Amino acid sequence: MNSRLKFLFLNLFLFFTFLGKAQEKITIGDKQFLFSKVLNEKRELWIHLPKTYHDTGISPAKYPVVYLLDAEINFEYYAAMTDFLSKPPYAEIPECIVIGIKNTERTRDLTPTKSQKKSPVNPDVVLFADSGGSENFARFIQEELKPFINKTYRTQDYSILAGHSFGGLFAVNVLLTHPEYFNAYVANDPSLWWDNGVLISKTKDYLEKNKKFPSHNFLYISQADNEEQNKNWNSDMTQAIEEFKRIVENNGTLNYQHRFFENEVHGTVSFPGNYDALKFIFKGFRTDIKKLSGHPKLLEEEYKRFSEKAGADFSPSETYLNVILKFMKSNGFRASEQYFNALKEKLYPKK
Known part of the structure; x- marks a missing residue:
């Protein structure tokens, strides 16, 4: 075989080798679908399993589960975040299964009461007309989604609910109405202004009745620097979070952390908030x-x-x-x- 032909075959070999490798994919999860009788609709789920989940070299393990709201916004970075934080030998958290819940009717599912507002840019438009369905959404998660996940995957009896904005509102509401549903709750810049601060009143009522929060519940709240929001129609965002913070800290019975992110706005705070929340919830997990x-x-x-x-x-x-x-x-x-x-x-x- 002459040198020119050898050169041609070598280049073809390298080309197809590179092509084969270029087609390899890195995946972070799978999609599942679950029909909800409670909501009367099919829900889309994005599932991320820990790196060791299918490792045949170790015994099959069980993993804590994070139920992550607004999957279409948060899932990609959150899945990578849990992998990073759980990597030994300096793991800050255990490996976790992440269940991202994609939205259908977001306002309906995440708000606790029926409340409407006129649009600040067009008074003829009514906002939030489909609000007030969070109790059904909580039932869907507790009675349908969690049993499905526990049956399908190897889960530990430890779960976290994480949400942002309306999702944070939902997380705080579930803590107040069904604290046993989750072990830990994450509310990033929660919309506690909703319906004239209805959850502020609910928090006061809860503590008047129960005197204290369950001893093993955890709540993390991040707060953005919403300077611009102080100039517009949603100016009560900051005040509501501060009022909730005052009530909880004065009671002193909740495993609670609040963090203000000076350089983050409402749309960006969930990324550092979720990172900080995981480290707070699992503080003490890492060993030297x-x-x-x-x-x-x-x-x-x-x-x-x-x-x-x-x-x-x-x-x-x-x-x-x-x-x-x-x-x-x-x-x-x-x-x-x-x-x-x-x-x-x-x-x-x-x-």
Whole structure:
């Protein structure tokens, strides 16, 4: 074969090799559809599974679930965020299944009461005419969506509800009306101005009746710097959030964090808010792998402490134990290596 022909074959080989690799795809999730009898409509779900979910080299694990509102806006970055924050050896959070719920009638589903407004730009147009259906939407999630997810995927009995704007309004309302539905609630710049601050009144009524919030519920609220909104028709956004903050902090019984983002506006605050919220909810989950060499029992002690705080059972994952074992072996910590081998066998016995 002459050199020219060899050159041609080499170029063809490289071309088709590159073409094959160029066609490989990186996917972050799948779509599922679920017909809701409560809402009388088909709902679209975007599902992100942890990287270890299909790993045949470890025992099948169960994972906490995040129910994420406004999937079409938040899903892509949120899925990547959970993967990043749960990556060992410095995982801030456990690996999570993310369920993005795509909207159909957003105002209907996320608002707690029937309330209308005239458009600020055209008084002949009435806004929010389809509002007030959040109780049905909450029933859909609790009675239909969660059982479907629990049946279809390996889920841990720990769930988070995350929403922004009207979605944050919905999250706070579910906390007040059905606190047992979720372990933690995230409300990014919530529209607590809704219907003349109806949730402010509901919060006061809740505390008058119950005196305190459930001990294991968590609520995170982010607040944007809505300077421009102070000049327009929705000027009560900031005041409502501040009033809610005052009530909750004065009561002092809720695992609660509020964060003001000076350089974010309403449309951008959910990204840093969701990141900060995950770190708040799972504060205490991360362990220092370097300290474990001299104090291997510290791992179980810290997971026990975190589980008591979260109100749910959390154990070190098999993936994390493998990382710990590799660290102990490579650094010559034989006694600690034996300890973590025994712990791995206890938590994940081979059949």
